[in-house]
Amino acid sequence: MTPLLELRGLTRSYGSLTAVDGVDLTIPRGERHALIGPNGAGKSTLFATVAGTLRASGGSVLLSGQDITSLPEADRARRGMVRTYQHSSLFLDCSVLDNVALAVQRVHRVAHRFDRAARRFRHTEAEARRHLDSAGLSGRTGDKVSALSHGERRQLEVAMVLATEPSLVMFDEPTAGMSAAETERFVALMERLPEDLTVLIVEHDLDVVFRLADRVTVLHLGRVLASGPPAAIRTDEAVQRAYLGSARTEDLFAEAEAGIEAEAEAEAGTEAEAGTEAGTGGPR
Numbered sequence: 001m002t003p004l005l006e007l008r009g010l011t012r013s014y015g016s017l018t019a020v021d022g023v024d025l026t027i028p029r030g031e032r033h034a035l036i037g038p039n040g041a042g043k044s045t046l047f048a049t050v051a052g053t054l055r056a057s058g059g060s061v062l063l064s065g066q067d068i069t070s071l072p073e074a075d076r077a078r079r080g081m082v083r084t085y086q087h088s089s090l091f092l093d094c095s096v097l098d099n100v101a102l103a104v105q106r107v108h109r110v111a112h113r114f115d116r117a118a119r120r121f122r123h124t125e126a127e128a129r130r131h132l133d134s135a136g137l138s139g140r141t142g143d144k145v146s147a148l149s150h151g152e153r154r155q156l157e158v159a160m161v162l163a164t165e166p167s168l169v170m171f172d173e174p175t176a177g178m179s180a181a182e183t184e185r186f187v188a189l190m191e192r193l194p195e196d197l198t199v200l201i202v203e204h205d206l207d208v209v210f211r212l213a214d215r216v217t218v219l220h221l222g223r224v225l226a227s228g229p230p231a232a233i234r235t236d237e238a239v240q241r242a243y244l245g246s247a248r249t250e251d252l253f254a255e256a257e258a259g260i261e262a263e264a265e266a267e268a269g270t271e272a273e274a275g276t277e278a279g280t281g282g283p284r
């Protein structure tokens with residue numbers, strides 16, 4: 001089957017520095033794929049080159065088999081590839097609902113006959129509410145965006161992204177600056193995304209990465225060092241070596257593992273409780 005996203009020898013240079021160096025990557029539809037790597041590995045550059053924010057110096061980007069390498073970001077978005085920014089531009093003085101309604105309207109930008117406008121408006125609003133519900137913000141629809149917390153604003157961005165009916169969403173360090181509770185809420189939201197949505201995420205928090213990703217690609221000096229399921233990446237010696245020297249690395253892996261173990265323990269506890277309920281009450 002044609003992969004949703006394919007990178008063939010993708011390269012991006014800044015003058016004499018090759019920040020992304022001949023990256024090959026194939027991401028099937030519905031995969032949750034994480035890009036990780038030490039500082040300066042080329043993650044942001046690769047991300048921006050895939051999204052069309054930066055122009056490729058060589059190689060190609062294919063979306064559903066179509067070569068989109070020369071398309072600007074807006075055209076890629078129209079084809080279903082959308083990205084989030086670390087610092088996004090929400091309409092702070094507008095309501096949460098209006099922000100998403102505007103995103104919905106942009107997608108269905110068609111000339112409407114006057115007599116259909118009211119019906120169309122109700123449809124837009126219903127759709128916007130549905131996306132806000134998916135993003136866990138149904139209780140904040142009437143609030144101004146300026147009243148939202150940092151974590152809620154990121155949730156709002158997810159609702160706006162969903163409103164564009166994308167096939168690929170690219171998240172750029174989505175949990176940066178979030179509190180532990182906000183991160184937890186965000187991960188839960190990511191886990192509820194539609195199954196056929198393909199996700200590419202650049203994320204420094206390895207706990208988040210190992211919880212969400214089906215596959216992880218590790219970049220080092222602009223090249224793919226390893227690509228595979230989280231369990232294989234965690235134990236990959238070359239990956240461990242690449243992170244050595246960055247003071248946080250081994251600790252980060254250890255932290256991520258501790259997080260996963262804690263999560264597994266919590267899940268085991270929940271299952272044990274559920275088992276008790278099932279044993280006494282049976283399915284409801």
Ligand SMILES: Nc1ncnc2c1ncn2[C@@H]1O[C@H](COP(=O)(O)OP(=O)(O)OP(=O)(O)O)[C@@H](O)[C@H]1O
Binds near residue numbers: 037038040041043046
């Ligand atoms: N605009 C630029 N001009 C020149 N060099 C750049 C530019 N942006 C990034 N670089 C260089 O390209 C290389 C890759 O940087 P990039 O930001 O893509 O890495 P990264 O993996 O995202 O790093 P970090 O985790 O620190 O954000 C680095 O050597 C960086 O210094």
